[in-house]
Amino acid sequence: MVTRAFRVRRRADRISRVTGAQRIRLPLLLVLASLAAVAPVATDLYLPGFPALGDDLRADASSVQLTLTAFLLGMAVGQLVTGPLSDRYGRRRPLLVSATVCVLAGVATAVAPTLPILVAARLVQGLAGAGGMVIGRAVITDLVTGKAAARAFTLMITVGGIAPVLAPTVGGLLVGPLGWRGLLWTVTGLCVLMLVGVVLVVHETLPEHRQTTLIGGVRSVLARPAYRRPVAVLGCSFGVMMAYISASPFVYQNVLGLSAVEYGVAFGVNATGLIATGFVASKLVDVWPPRTMVRTGVAVQTVAALAFLALALTHASTWLYAVAIFVAVVCNGAIMGSSAALAMAQVRDVAGSGSAVLGFTQFTLGAIVAPLVGLGGKDSAVVPALVMAVAAVGGFTASRGLPQPHAGRGGTKSRHETRQETG
The missing domain is CATH 1.20.1250.20 (MFS general substrate transporter like domains)
Incomplete structure (x- = not known):
């Protein structure tokens, strides 16, 4: 003892x-x-x-x-x-x-x-x-x-x-x-x-005082609307990313007419932009609260995805497709980390279960989105643009009701936690 x-x-x-x-x-x-x-x-x-x-x-x-x-x-x-x-x-x-x-x-x-x-x-x-x-x-x-x-x-x-x-x-x-x-x-x-x-x-x-039962944690997090909204935002943003990844070989090579090497360069440019946006976002959280970061990123991503859809429907200059895709993709660097932080702040008392539901939602939506982009055939950008736009609009809708960042149901905030949030 x-x-x-x-x-x-x-x-x-x-x-x-x-x-x-x-x-x-x-x-x-x-x-x-x-x-x-x-x-x-x-x-x-x-x-x-x-x-x-x-x-x-x-x-x-x-x-x-x-x-x-x-x-x-x-x-x-x-x-x-x-x-x-x-x-x-x-x-x-x-x-x-x-x-x-x-x-x-x-x-x-x-x-x-x-x-x-x-x-x-x-x-x-x-x-x-x-x-x-x-x-x-x-x-x-x-x-x-x-x-x-x-x-x-x-x-x-x-x-x-x-x-x-x-x-x-x-x-x-x-x-x-x-x-x-x-x-x-x-x-x-x-x-x-x-x-x-x-x-x-x-x-x-x-x-040890925060250890819980196996089933109780999942039930608890699912009952919290303030947790579900940022999870929906993250899942929809991941859906935009998976739609892009799945469709990019066909859109860039068959629609935009890039060679395999040029496609690799374009893919690398988008990846670099995503990395850079994530790095900048990690610095900007000292100035912008996570809620503001997410709502701004989602709004820009939605505009870019809708612009991509409009360009595809009107058969506009294909180089504009690449610009719209780039903006929609790099916005994830500002959205996903802060939306995860907002979601997990609501479930600090059962963080493992909250993380599990978040990850399950993310991978499930990604698995649903990936095959949908091919329904329009390999020579069309309309369906990939539509899938990206629908996912982005879903994220935008969920982002309107995001909670203010706080310690959630895990207990009252300490002075140290309050200092962290206020910077």
């Missing part, structure tokens, strides 16, 4: 020291950003190896696609499982388990002798990899709030958003010398680095 009481007191002291900082320490922020990036990299890095994978395992294209579907399904379900677990048992233990399983599953994918084994291993890898994303957001929510949280979420989500954009390009460079198995070994190596980072840097951040 005495030993347990000593452990509880020591854990509380350590959490108090960590949360006493106005900013998250850089090593911890880098590890949390890597947790957000590993899953998207695992999704897209091996895509250039699909043809060789199908040849080696004697599978057709639709069967090979199952390896990606299984991973995305695991990511969506894994967040709903891991988030509540982290509210019940703390952040560090579930994170260590998920990172370890992710490494083991990565080894299984790289050595899989048959397609069914590869699909099963990818499903497990997705389930485990979800833990890094969902618990990483919960750790930020445990440690900081207000502007400090918006800054951390913006940097974390910017890294996580850039990863799926750049991963196919990197995979295309590596597939020749490494092969598709080498790409999966590369993913496994990144998972190992993630595990090492968790072991060395991430400490427990959940106070």
Whole structure:
């Protein structure tokens, strides 16, 4: 009994020291950003190896696609499982388990002798990899709030958003010398680095008095309208991004007439703009509250998406398409981090469950949007523009009712938290 009481007191002291900082320490922020990036990299890095994978395992294209579907399904379900677990048992233990399983599953994918084994291993890898994303957001929510949280979420989500954009390009460079198995070994190596980072840097951040039941946390967050609106904004903005990513090869090459190299350059320009916007947004939160940042970003994104739709319907000069797309995409750098901070501020008492629902919503909307952009055929920009516009208008509508940033249902604000929000 005495030993347990000593452990509880020591854990509380350590959490108090960590949360006493106005900013998250850089090593911890880098590890949390890597947790957000590993899953998207695992999704897209091996895509250039699909043809060789199908040849080696004697599978057709639709069967090979199952390896990606299984991973995305695991990511969506894994967040709903891991988030509540982290509210019940703390952040560090579930994170260590998920990172370890992710490494083991990565080894299984790289050595899989048959397609069914590869699909099963990818499903497990997705389930485990979800833990890094969902618990990483919960750790930020445990440690900081207000502007400090918006800054951390913006940097974390910017890294996580850039990863799926750049991963196919990197995979295309590596597939020749490494092969598709080498790409999966590369993913496994990144998972190992993630595990090492968790072991060395991430400490427990959940106070024992805030631990909750597994089901109660999800029910609680779903009942909070002030949480649901910023989640809707984030999901719709992610839908704009997924529509762009899915349609960009056809829009840029078949409609705008760019070569494969020119398409890569255009893709890189948009990625650079997204990174730059995220960096600027992380600095501007000291001047603009997260709510203002989100509403401004969503308004600009909506105008750009509607302009893209109008240009496509009127068959305007195609170079204008690229301008409208660029503006719509880079706005996500200002929207997603601050909207995540606003959402998580409402669920600080059940941050794991709140992070789980947020991530599940994001991936589900992304999965719905991605196939829709192809309904108009490969030579039309109208349907991709329409999908982007609908998602942007949905985000704009949700942003009108965003809550003022505060500590939410997790308890009253401390003087330190109030200083963070006021800057």
